[in-house]
Amino acid sequence: MGRNILASSLQHASFSIVFQILCRCITFAINAFIVRSVGREVLGITNVRLLLLESTLLFLSKEAITRSALSSRHNKHCTWAQLINQLWITVPACFILAIPCLYIWLNWLSTVDEHYYVQYRFGCFAIAFACVIELTAEAPIFVSQVFCFVKLKVVMDTSHIFIRSLVFIVIVLLNKNITIYAFGVAQIISAVTIIAGNYAFFHMYIPRLMHYRRELKRVDDKYKLREMYGDYYENMDDFPFMSIKEMCPGVLPNPNSAFNPDLQKLVLSFTKQGVLKQVLTEGEKYVMSVSPVLTFSEQATYDVVNNMGSLAARFIFRPIEDSSYFYFTQTIARDATLLNQKRDAVNEACQVLSYLFRVVTSIALVGFVFGQFYAGTILLLYGGADFVEGGLPEILLRWHCLAIVLLAVNGIAEGYMFATNTSQEIDTYNYYMAFCSVAFLMLSYQLTNWLGPVGFILANCCNMSFRISYSLFYIHKHFNEVNTNPLQGFLPRPVFVTVLCVCGIMCKISEAYFSPHSILYHVLFGALCTCLTLLTWCFENRQLLQTGLAKYRERKVSLTGDTN
Template sequence: MPSQNATGSSTQALRGASLLILLQVVSRAITFVANQVLLRFLTAQLLGVSTQLEVYYLSVIFFARESLRVAIQRQDSSDLSSSTGKGGNGPRNNNNTSAQAAVNLGYLSIALGIPLAFLFGWLYLSSLSADTLAAAPNLVISLYIYALAAVLELLSEPAFVVMQTRLQFGTRATAESAATFLRCLVTLGSAVWGASGDAGVLPFALGQLSYGAGLLAVYTWHGAGLANREGFSLLPRRITTNSPASNDNKDRLPSFTLSYFYRPTLQLASSMMAQSVVKHVLTQGDTFLVSVLSSPTAQGVYALANNYGGLLARLVFQPIEESSRSYFSRLLAPSLSSTNTIMSKETTTIKEARTALQSLLKSYLLLTLAVTTLGPAASAPLLALVAGPRWAGSGAAACLAAYTWYVPLLAINGVAEAFVASVASEGEVHAQSAWMAVFSVVFAGTGFTLLRVLDWGAVGLVVANGVNMACRIVWCAVFIRRYFAAKGVGFDLTEVLPSPGCVLAGALVSQVVKRAVASVEAPIGAPKAVEELVKLAAVALPFVLVVAASERRFLYSAFHAVRGQQQMEQ
């Protein structure tokens, strides 16, 4: 039975990742087109202010729900189903107790988000100068609208967490697609409407408000339907034991705080809160560092490289990271069943988790081998087509070329930290938080040296991020090996590496394209850029064939594993 459940979860997670990747592609395409049009109506300074407002918005959302989301995904539903049941106002059957517990915990995100919106808003307004307020019309009202948008998005959290625990990725794809389309429509419409006047950053605020409203509407609709069919409530309700219902406090489950919030999940979320703070600082650290240590030119160059160079991470890696975190959390969730059941599960699911993690890491490395081989040479012609030849002499192409070496680190770190978040104990989470704080100091020191001392500009910021990411990967690698060793299963890191033939082919091809394609600093027009990309494609095709031939066994086994899971589900 555990194997069948794990297989079902694996297939659902795979399909969920595919849906999320498709969602990211569509959403980013729509957003990219909308941003290109918005540039005609907004100045660079207003775009900078809108970025600050977005950081404010993301900070409220992140601190309010991130740790709770991770903890809820690791909630042991078998424990809840076996120890709870009907109660005064509780869910109607044992199977939906976990859903009601998730809903109740979702309301904590709302309770956290409202005061955080006020606190962060006050801190942001206090940091603004009179010149900034004068140069950015409607900034204060826009901040209030961003705060309201954050609260609206958090109101959808109770329905979202239920969908996430049930692996209802289709609902998420529908909600985020509709919300993204609505945001782009409102943002563009309000920007065009206010073009004759001075709308400032108000179009961005109205667009974000429509995004939050869209999410809330779709999640509430689908969540209400699921709740009606399965007998739980989207409103918070008490959860009681299997004993007959009464008003006596003896019926209240000791594992629940105030008979609403599942205590083990609540404790895990609390322990992860400190890690969430550090993680968010590290995530937004490049934004803070570039604003303090670099020149305006370097800020613009890095922003361009980050937007275009990070597309692969946002389109592919992020959805897979979210799906793998959900998959490993459910597959390796601790159970309170008998000892024999636990041992049986370890002999099956632990090995399955090892195989899945190794396959995912190796797939990432094969993909990023192509990125690092072809990406540096492709940066100049691609940038000339997208941003125009005037960016070639600014160092943007060199920064984008350096960013292609940062992409593999993003990929490996994302899936490694997703696995750690799925299985780490409270003590291990605290240890990770402490080490991440150390890595943040390393990041700041490296950034200061490269930006202020060596004057590497935007390229230095990419390298500093790479050093920080490499430190985090090393910590995760040590944790993963220790985790599987403690379970009696070996984890050989060399098995995830590409074959020597692939590495040799990548080294040779990178030298060929370096000589065949124009230099990253050479200004080129659109016709020349197309010509250079054709040359690159001519070299890339045999390279891909060599990689496919060298890794044919791995690719063949991965294809049949996926196909076999789909056939078993059918």
């Protein structure tokens, strides 16, 4: 591709962070409305049981295929026709998976109160149907990701969450007794939005691209063409599609076999890994659903606190992880040692990985320190006095702040490892993941019986520690052959850590003296300490900020053609 992969990855991360903030703000508002108006039991059914079904179907159906397709873009033996055919396998795969999943969700998992069972049954079928039809848009979504259509992704994701939320709220306001019905209908309509939006974009884009190519041969003033057609038509000589129909399976001309054998092997490896990763990611929800450890009301409390404790992961860490994974897959080849790759690309990847570790670790430490003294205040403002009564939500949120530190490091470390592993290395890691999955489920069940919902968080911390150790060992070994070590910049600088500790002590004093009398003063004091901490970090990491600004300017120059 002609586009700058690093610059596009940075832009994607930035837009994704903004979208995640918008998405979670809307979701938080809806959850607060349900908690205060409808009840925690309904929230437990929708946010734990039904969303677990959606996560299971989508992850197991497409995760392995999408990741392997991204990694195979540099494989000269893999054609676009084979990639499109492979992506469309997600639709029948989801349909086949939906049959046993629906049976399990309706018959095997802990029972739902009879008052909600009919709605719950409809919700399960609605989720399964929405997942199947949503995957029919996987081909254009993949194409937009490969060719760095970042703005398209942001617009589509924002439209998806906005329409889903709007439909849900309108139905619930009309009748609060059909909240679960509203949830299922909103999921189906939002899936239709994803399909229509992505195909409509390429239906309009491809004819304009064809016209742009004809004009490019006739007109010498390329700067004028850029003004007429926009940035999306720059460096698109390798765009392989002449029609929207070619994004359907079997339509794009293909001199080779319908499926690529190497791609199939990689899919198999990622599939085994994906099953284990899904268990680790949603393990506590599976434990809650299979065994009556917690009631739906307690599950809702845990889910609300878990989502609130994972704000940094959803807002910041996940977009950074996704963008860094895309960057490393396009920069470092899987099946070649670093010694046999371009030295400049390897050095840049090493520097980017070191910076990523430092950034996410710093953010996580800020969340950990300030979360200890503002957990109760945030929960009180969110759910009211009844929600925080007993102190359990506050304890859960404080423990989540510790898990965030481990989650931040694990996301980047595993992201690089998954982006550069060979098929054999992925299979080796799958055995380790199997051990982690079994250990995690056993720890979750046992610790929850001993400590209640806190046990889920402690089990997750142990699991994260095991995975981080493996990933860091791999990174050290991988870069050792080129005598570089991105782990040297792993920890934040000492001045930042010192200022953070001092601000933490001051916030503890504020919690004791200001919080009982004025929440506003306590919050303002925390905001002041946060600003001081961030300014210290920016001062200590001037080189990192200058590098990021230089990459941004480089991208602007490449798009506008202005070298001045």
